[in-house]
Amino acid sequence: MQTTSTPTHCPYCALQCGMNLSPSPAGGVEVVERADFPVNRGALCGKGRTAPALLSSRVRLTSPLVRSAEGALTPATWDEALGRIAEALSRARAEHGPDALGVFGGGGLTNEKAYVLGKFARVVLGTSQIDYNGRFCMSSAAAAGMQAFGLDRGLPFPLADIPKTGCVILVGSNLAETMPPALRYFTELRENGGTLIVIDPRRTRTAEQADLHLAPRPGTDLALALGLLHLIVAEGRADEAYIQERTSGWEEARAAAMAHWPEYVERITGVSVPELREAVRMFCAPETAMVLTARGPEQQSKGTDTVGAWINLCLATGRAGRPLSGYGCLTGQGNGQGGREHGQKADQLPGYRKLTDPAARRHVAEVWGVDPDSLPGPGRSAYELLDALGTDIRALLLMGSNPVVSAPRAAHIEERLRSLDFLAVCDVVLSDTAELADVVLPVTQWAEETGTTTNLEGRVLLRRQAITPPEGVRSDLHVLHELAARLGVEKGFPTDPEEIFDELRRASAGGAADYSGITYRRLAEENGVFWPCPAPAETEDGENTTPTAPAGAAAPTEAGSYEDASPTALPDGPAPTKTQDSENTTPTAPAGSAAPAGARGYEDASPAALPDGPAPDEAASAVHPGTPRLFLDRFATEDGRARFAAVSYRAVAEEPDEAYPVLLTTGRVVSQYQSGAQTRRVDELNAAAPGPYVEMHPRLAERLGAADGDAVAVVSRRGRAVAPARISRAIRPDTVFMPFHWPGEGRANTLTNPALDPTSRMPEFKVCAVRLELTAGE
Numbered sequence: 130m131q132t133t134s135t136p137t138h139c140p141y142c143a144l145q146c147g148m149n150l151s152p153s154p155a156g157g158v159e160v161v162e163r164a165d166f167p168v169n170r171g172a173l174c175g176k177g178r179t180a181p182a183l184l185s186s187r188v189r190l191t192s193p194l195v196r197s198a199e200g201a202l203t204p205a206t207w208d209e210a211l212g213r214i215a216e217a218l219s220r221a222r223a224e225h226g227p228d229a230l231g232v233f234g235g236g237g238l239t240n241e242k243a244y245v246l247g248k249f250a251r252v253v254l255g256t257s258q259i260d261y262n263g264r265f266c267m268s269s270a271a272a273a274g275m276q277a278f279g280l281d282r283g284l285p286f287p288l289a290d291i292p293k294t295g296c297v298i299l300v301g302s303n304l305a306e307t308m309p310p311a312l313r314y315f316t317e318l319r320e321n322g323g324t325l326i327v328i329d330p331r332r333t334r335t336a337e338q339a340d341l342h343l344a345p346r347p348g349t350d351l352a353l354a355l356g357l358l359h360l361i362v363a364e365g366r367a368d369e370a371y372i373q374e375r376t377s378g379w380e381e382a383r384a385a386a387m388a389h390w391p392e393y394v395e396r397i398t399g400v401s402v403p404e405l406r407e408a409v410r411m412f413c414a415p416e417t418a419m420v421l422t423a424r425g426p427e428q429q430s431k432g433t434d435t436v437g438a439w440i441n442l443c444l445a446t447g448r449a450g451r452p453l454s455g456y457g458c459l460t461g462q463g464n465g466q467g468g469r470e471h472g473q474k475a476d477q478l479p480g481y482r483k484l485t486d487p488a489a490r491r492h493v494a495e496v497w498g499v500d501p502d503s504l505p506g507p508g509r510s511a512y513e514l515l516d517a518l519g520t521d522i523r524a525l526l527l528m529g530s531n532p533v534v535s536a537p538r539a540a541h542i543e544e545r546l547r548s549l550d551f552l553a554v555c556d557v558v559l560s561d562t563a564e565l566a567d568v569v570l571p572v573t574q575w576a577e578e579t580g581t582t583t584n585l586e587g588r589v590l591l592r593r594q595a596i597t598p599p600e601g602v603r604s605d606l607h608v609l610h611e612l613a614a615r616l617g618v619e620k621g622f623p624t625d626p627e628e629i630f631d632e633l634r635r636a637s638a639g640g641a642a643d644y645s646g647i648t649y650r651r652l653a654e655e656n657g658v659f660w661p662c663p664a665p666a667e668t669e670d671g672e673n674t675t676p677t678a679p680a681g682a683a684a685p686t687e688a689g690s691y692e693d694a695s696p697t698a699l700p701d702g703p704a705p706t707k708t709q710d711s712e713n714t715t716p717t718a719p720a721g722s723a724a725p726a727g728a729r730g731y732e733d734a735s736p737a738a739l740p741d742g743p744a745p746d747e748a749a750s751a752v753h754p755g756t757p758r759l760f761l762d763r764f765a766t767e768d769g770r771a772r773f774a775a776v777s778y779r780a781v782a783e784e785p786d787e788a789y790p791v792l793l794t795t796g797r798v799v800s801q802y803q804s805g806a807q808t809r810r811v812d813e814l815n816a817a818a819p820g821p822y823v824e825m826h827p828r829l830a831e832r833l834g835a836a837d838g839d840a841v842a843v844v845s846r847r848g849r850a851v852a853p854a855r856i857s858r859a860i861r862p863d864t865v866f867m868p869f870h871w872p873g874e875g876r877a878n879t880l881t882n883p884a885l886d887p888t889s890r891m892p893e894f895k896v897c898a899v900r901l902e903l904t905a906g907e
């Protein structure tokens with residue numbers, strides 16, 4: 130039995146809250162506060178607090194299952210189950226070619242698993258058909274970030290900067306439900322005199338905290354951002370000197386915005402011109418400000434353009450790449466950031482390298498010990514891959530995902546999964562997707578294995594094993610090792626996570642997401658390390674030299690700490706504001722410069738500041754300290770300039786009409802996580818959030834004749850879902866909301882539209898047209 134407390138991280142969302150796991154008197158482990166981790170400072174939501182429940186749950190899978198001749202899933206040995214998978218994959222490849230094999234990963238997989246899964250697909254299976262559910266999460270923000278800054282890291286600054294900025298525009302994020310401990314940063318922002326603007330069609334618990342809540346019609350926030358930029362220009366609030374010095378593409382973006390008159394934007398969005406003006410005033414008044422987006426603007430068929438328009442606001446006002454300012458994306462899944470960096474995306478190799486880049490292919494192929502020409506090219510994006518199941522793709526290996534609930538147009542995707550020749554699923558429980566599989570492998574959970582994740586700040590973290598997994602359960606890494614061997618690749622697929630991480634470091638070296646200077650030892654000692662963190666370069670005589678900061682990273686200070694690059698002396702109190710003649714009332718230090726000694730901060734993750742970390746001289750001479758803040762000196766584009774997006778408004782893929790007159794938007798509730806495969810099996814969470822509902826305005830309910838709790842059918846062109854009405858004035862009268870965590874008749878994703886963003890290939894989860902029917906008495 131476990132006898133000591135183990136510091137680790139929550140298995141769920143991208144905040145990756147720190148927690149200690151201690152032996153429980155009842156057996157197993159229990160969660161104990163871990164106040165030393167700066168991100169959550171001891172706070173946890175109900176999901177994190179109850180996370181150990183699934184470790185010892187009765188519904189936990191502890192034996193492989195194989196489908197019998199009679200069609201039932203029955204227990205089998207590991208040898209039999211792995212043998213069946215290897216045989217099915219070999220057969221499909223022999224009959225239909227390597228691209229008949231699909232691999233689908235997840236944003237909750239550790240960095241090591243994501244890395245090995247990508248390598249397995251390309252080296253062992255030789256298939257291009259790999260993607261993952263993170264495509265459904267933040268891919269539009271990633272694409273827009275790459276276009277604007279040349280680099281995608283969720284937040285280019287630590288969360289600890291939020292309370293010190295002057296104003297935050299939070300677009301399409303309900304973090305009071307999705308990551309409650311993060312709400313404290315915004316509460317403290319307001320306590321410090323800063324302001325919070327929330328953009329959301331619903332008056333959510335997050336919106337209730339705002340100084341200004343704008344509730345645009347779903348799918349119109351691109352127009353909203355353009356209208357705000359129009360006013361910024363018209364009111365002479367653009368920072369022309371910054372634009373001149375640090376950006377490109379302004380004239381085109383400016384011209385596009387000027388075509389979006391505030392009155393026109395009001396007609397599209399429903400947000401009034403005075404509200405638009407007030408938002409501009411609040412955003413532009415302080416010297417520092419941020420725009421943070423989440424799934425609202427991102428999960429649209431124009432998500433990349435929408436995020437680009439929000440980034441434009443930061444560029445036009447001189448905020449991006451300046452201390453305590455800029456644009457960031459609040460990534461959702463636990464390893465949503467790391468999961469997109471190490472090669473499980475259809476178009477990428479480890480280190481955020483492009484699969485189409487010959488130099489990138491050579492570098493990674495050398496680490497993998499294979500011929501670069503043997504590596505397949507880019508494959509299909511997540512929805513396109515799932516849509517091809519049973520046609521071009523005959524066999525699928527799925528790890529860490531539950532698309533039966535989480536994919537758009539879910540009934541169709543369920544049908545595609547059923548039409549496969551062969552489906553293998555690795556999971557901890559018999560998820561809705563695992564129920565359809567030919568073979569199910571029971572795998573270890575977060576507290577039973579060691580591995581790394583990268584949180585929404587780009588902070589690489591070590592999750593430590595706290596308990597021994599149950600008999601009969603093995604890690605995903607073991608599965609890939611065994612399958613590789615059975616498919617004829619004996620080497621290159623170890624099961625030790627640290628050995629894999631060391632290979633990942635080499636594969637990422639020199640890439641955008643450079644992990645080469647990060648080790649398990651450092652992660653344990655430093656409470657995480659921000660990438661990029663290059664390894665010390667070796668001189669000819671074998672000596673280490675100080676690593677150079679990668680493009681887009683802030684230069685290290687004399688103490689070797691990037692963490693201390695905050696600009697101001699950060700006195701407790703409000704953020705600096707502009708006087709009427711635009712002179713700052715509080716002086717700020719130049720971009721990229723270090724904070725004076727004694728600067729206030731919630732954290733100091735620099736190695737030098739930590740008791741067990743290297744001394745400052747040592748850190749400066751050999752060890753890269755990591756990069757909490759990006760872009761302070763230059764952006765990661767070729768010319769070092771951030772690029773404006775010249776975008777114009779376009780409507781959602783499916784506008785309401787006579788047959789489908791109401792808008793549907795989907796989202797999350799605090800007690801469930803993503804497809805609910807894990808959290809629906811935790812009694813306390815299930816009791817708190819037992820099922821879906823249809824939130825609607827009283828006026829809409831009256832028109833429908835529905836009372837609170839009445840069963841309402843929501844019908845779209847893709848199907849029908851039924852759930853009880855929840856009547857609330859928190860939502861617009863033209864819109865209904867459904868959380869998407871449940872399967873069955875209340876499955877919200879039965880309804881959602883798979884119309885894809887042309888760049889990010891993100892489906893339009895956030896808005897589609899529906900009609901409502903009262904089903905009571907049916």
Ligand code: SF4
Nearest residue numbers: 139141142146174177
């Ligand atoms: Fe923290 Fe997210 Fe886990 Fe809740 S689910 S404890 S917010 S990491």
